[in-house]
Amino acid sequence: MTTKELQPQVVQDQPGKRVSWDEYFMNIAIQAATRSTCSRKHVGAVIVRDKTILSTGYNGSIRGMPHCDDVGHMMENDHCIATVHAEANAIIQAAKNGTAINGADIYVTASPCWNCFKLIANSGIKRILYLEFYRDEKILTVSRQAGIELIQVAITSA
Numbered sequence: 001m002t003t004k005e006l007q008p009q010v011v012q013d014q015p016g017k018r019v020s021w022d023e024y025f026m027n028i029a030i031q032a033a034t035r036s037t038c039s040r041k042h043v044g045a046v047i048v049r050d051k052t053i054l055s056t057g058y059n060g061s062i063r064g065m066p067h068c069d070d071v072g073h074m075m076e077n078d079h080c081i082a083t084v085h086a087e088a089n090a091i092i093q094a095a096k097n098g099t100a101i102n103g104a105d106i107y108v109t110a111s112p113c114w115n116c117f118k119l120i121a122n123s124g125i126k127r128i129l130y131l132e133f134y135r136d137e138k139i140l141t142v143s144r145q146a147g148i149e150l151i152q153v154a155i156t157s158a
């Protein structure tokens with residue numbers, strides 16, 4: 001084999017431009033959201049520690065139950081309550097597999113609802129990075145009181 005053949009083939013659209021870690025993990029959360037089965041809102045979550053993905057989740061029905069997209073939503077107070085939310089599913093996946101998430105970060109495509117915020121806080125996750133602010137403003141003050149960083153991440157490249 002010649003030296004020329006050993007050269008790696010690197011395709012770079014924008015030379016020197018590389019996504020940040022935050023954008024990288026947020027892009028993966030965006031990918032996770034594409035698996036959502038409730039058209040009311042597609043949300044994805046990725047739990048990360050030391051630049052390593054520990055768990056992922058998206059909002060979907062209870063395991064074994066039909067999907068909203070197939071049978072319609074379960075509406076209560078103008079919300080679909082059929083699904084387990086992305087953040088909860090990411091925490092559950094870690095628990096199922098015996099993966100410790102204490103001290104980790106969670107990347108979510110939408111800021112957590114109150115219930116998910118409570119789960120995140122008690123799971124030991126220390127930073128919540130979100131793309132879009134969603135609904136619940138209680139988390140803005142309570143996160144400060146609970147010592148959890150709440151950071152909005154902007155995606156500059158897709």
Ligand SMILES: [Zn+2]
Nearest residue numbers: 038068073080
């Ligand atoms: Zn639904």
Ligand SMILES: [Zn+2]
Nearest residue numbers: 085112113116
């Ligand atoms: Zn939630």
